[in-house]
Amino acid sequence: MKPAPFDWYGPTTTAEAVDCLAKAGSDGKVLAGGQSLIPMLAMRLAEPKALVDLNAVRELSYIRSGEDGVRVGALTRHAELERHADTQRLVPIVGQGLRNVAHATIRNRGTTVGSIAHADPSGEMTSVLALTGGHVVVQSAQGSRTVGWDDFFVGALESCLQPGELAVEAFFPAMTAKSGSAYVELSRRHGDYAMCGVGAIVEVDESRVTSAKVSFISVTETPIVIDLTDAWNEGAEAAAQVARESIDPVGDIHASAEYRTHLAGVLAVQAIGEAIKHAKERAA
Incomplete structure (x- = not known):
């Protein structure tokens, strides 16, 4: 199929972009990487009347790091952020x-902020933002606002962004020196959407786990963060049980609800175990 007709706008500054969005209102969509939007346009799952293309807004392509964390602009590609040395060190x-x-x-073209704004329950970066306690900076013709991760995600494929608003930046707070992390998932084929995925951040004081938190994809409509510290210190099976009880997934042609629930427990234990190993490596 082909997309329905739309008007195209090519702003070169953030101010121009939000002005275009203000004019488009509820009929406008934003194009950055396009890895999620273009297929939806082609299948006519989305039929915006106006498309605001950010690819010439170079001021939105940045990674700014400080000891408090990492700020990522709306046009920054996944691949650039993945390779960024300060991001690897801080978060x-x-x-x-x-x-x-x-x-x-896909990572060479897709954008991290765009992925977050897309609010796909299977999108890894939504859970990473939640797990780090991050936020999104939103801008419109009326000004800007900062939205915490727990207020940003409203439902499956639905964020709190209002017509005329643009997600211009995501902020990922730095992890502590005693922490470690891991991200594991299972899909039918490499690169497919995960049947379940789990990110984990732990803190280790000598040999004792003082904090163990996880976040899921593909098993919840919006990101959630579960504290498994007490359960983990009781044993791996206790942690797996709490993880399973924290979600209520739905089944589809790829995996039943029961299987996704089972995976959540297994992968939570695996992610925490790998995160503990990572914490010890960082401390060495």
């Missing part, structure tokens, strides 16, 4: 999550 869960995003070709 390693970001790169670990990105390595699970589809294929390298």
Whole structure:
């Protein structure tokens, strides 16, 4: 199929972009990487009257790091962020999550902020933003606002963005020196959407796990963060049980609800185990 007709706008500044979005209102969509939007347009699952193309807005292509964390502009590609040295040092869960995003070709074009704004329950970066306690900076013709991850995601493929608003930046807070992380998932084929995925961040004081938190994809409509610290210190099976009880997935042609629930427990234990190993490596 081919997309329905639409008007195309090619702003070169953020101010121009939000002005275009303001004019388009509820009929406008934003194009950055296009790895999610273009297939939806082709299948006419989305039929915007106006498309605001950000690819000439170079001021939105940046990675800014500080000891508090990493700020990512709306035009920054997954691949650039995945390879960014300061991001690997300050927030390693970001790169670990990105390595699970589809294929390298997709990551070369897709944008991290765009993926978050898309709010796909199977999107790795939504859970990474939640797990790190991050936020999104939103801009419109009326000004800007900062939205925490827990307010940004409203439902499956639905964010809090209002007509005329543009997600211009995502912020991932730095992990502590005693922490480690891991991201694991299972899909039918490499690069496919995961049947279940789990990100984990732990903190280890000598040999004791003082914090163990996980976030899921493909088993919840919006990101959630589950604290498994007490359960983990009781044993792996206790942690798996709490993980299973924390979700209520639905089945589809790829996996039943029961199987996704089972995977959530198995992968949560695996992710925490790998995160503990990573914490010890960082501390060495």
